[in-house]
Amino acid sequence: MSRAAALLSAAALLALAALPATAQEAGGFLGALSDALSDAQPGSDENAQLSGRIVQLLALFTVLSIAPGLLVVMTSFTRFVIVFSILRSALGLNQTPPNMVLSAMALFMTFFVMQPVLVDAWEDGLEPLLENTITERQAIERMGAPFKTFMFANTRPKDLALFEDIAARSEGATPEANEPPAATADEASWRSLVPAFMISELRRAFAIGFLIYLPFVAIDLIVASILMSAGMMMLPPVLISLPFKVIFFVLIDGWYMLAGSLMESYLPLAGGG
Template identity: 75%
Template sequence: MRQRASLPFLAAGLLVIAGPVAAQQGGDLLGALSGALGDAPAGSDAAASLSGRLLQLIALITVLSLAPGLLIVTTSFTRFVIVLSILRSAMGLNQTPPNIVLTAMALFLTFFVMQPVFEDAWEDGLQPLLDNAITEEQAVPRIAEPFRRFMTANTRPRDIALFQDIAARSSGEAGQEEEEAGPQEPGWRELVPAFMISELRRAFSIGFLIYLPFVAIDLIVASILMAAGMMMLPPVLISLPFKVIFFVLIDGWYMLAGSLLESYLPIAGAAGAG
């Protein structure tokens, strides 16, 4: 189980390490395939095989180039990075922790939450594809299905209904047919933007609750300085160490990380078991 769980991390590491080399070799291979395709007789089996390999290579390069965007729009990364950024602003720290630290923390929290989804995608779709047990057309829906379950479970029905209604009106479908058919499973066109606005809503709600105690500290310090007649002394300069020590004393990182993970774990576990 531990070996199977480490496969997504190993694959991600290999992509990062071998990315530049794969890009260079992919360009050389693309040129070789293009030349071989031009030399092959039209309509022959060799030309069909080379055309299929050329399309697979183009699809692979496209997926690799879209991987960062897919990570943001189909996982919990958005909520984590926004909450961590709001926390830094609430404490009044401009560049501490640095952006790379916040991004890395959000990334590994995302891997922790999404591990059951990654395992399902690997076992149901990617591993059979690599073993030549299924075709690419069969593998793509199997790989995407765990992500669909996760996103649907973490998206408000109201947000999904919004985009389904707009999509139906833009395509000219009659509302009477939808009422007769009942609620339909959302497609990727409706699910992705609905998931994004749901994540943004939750992230800003959490950020508001994080901001409140730090605003209270700023108000207390400002009131004390005003009462002491220190008009020219910036309150932020005095309240910053108090906010930092307050966050440390309540074990803020432990509480924040635990709360963020617990907001996903039951749903992610159910999605992975499904």
């Protein structure tokens, strides 16, 4: 199996850890299913290995159907695609670059940033599972650990505390006021960590988008003031400012600066293991 296919498989099977409240529950389900298939086909170790492969293939095909959604909620894809969309709006370009180009660029930048996490998930969880050295439960826990570390490092404690407080109240507990959130990734539950990570990413993406908008708004204001002072009130300012905004972005090497800054904001934290 090539490294690219291995990383893709690791990302796909990891989804099982995010579906239930904890990764242990997902591993328990797969382990129970594997044991049931083994009991249904007694007789030899080959039957047990075959049943394990059936469970793995079933899990893989099931998770591949929800992989796009997991890509959005558990990786850096959200921040990248939102910032690129805001940049396009700030430039005043409706369909340039097209959505496919922006999504593809965000996707490959996401794989670049998440590669250390995917490698850890592959080496610690999926590869030993394929070699039958660990169980499905252990594989899911090990594959989920690098992703939990990555998300925890990029989640605001305030956001995590919000969801942990709501989760505790929904379970009938009465959390203390100003109770601190989980101190480590192992203490955080998937139920609270995933939505907290998402709103943290949305906040950062909009903050970056605001900073991107400022210089282009300044160009619009300057052009509008010049046109007003020249008496050209019927001429749309956007028509004149658009080429100036584009050439300004090109001259400062905007794509290089933006892509580099976005990826560097993750790289110190991406290698969760």
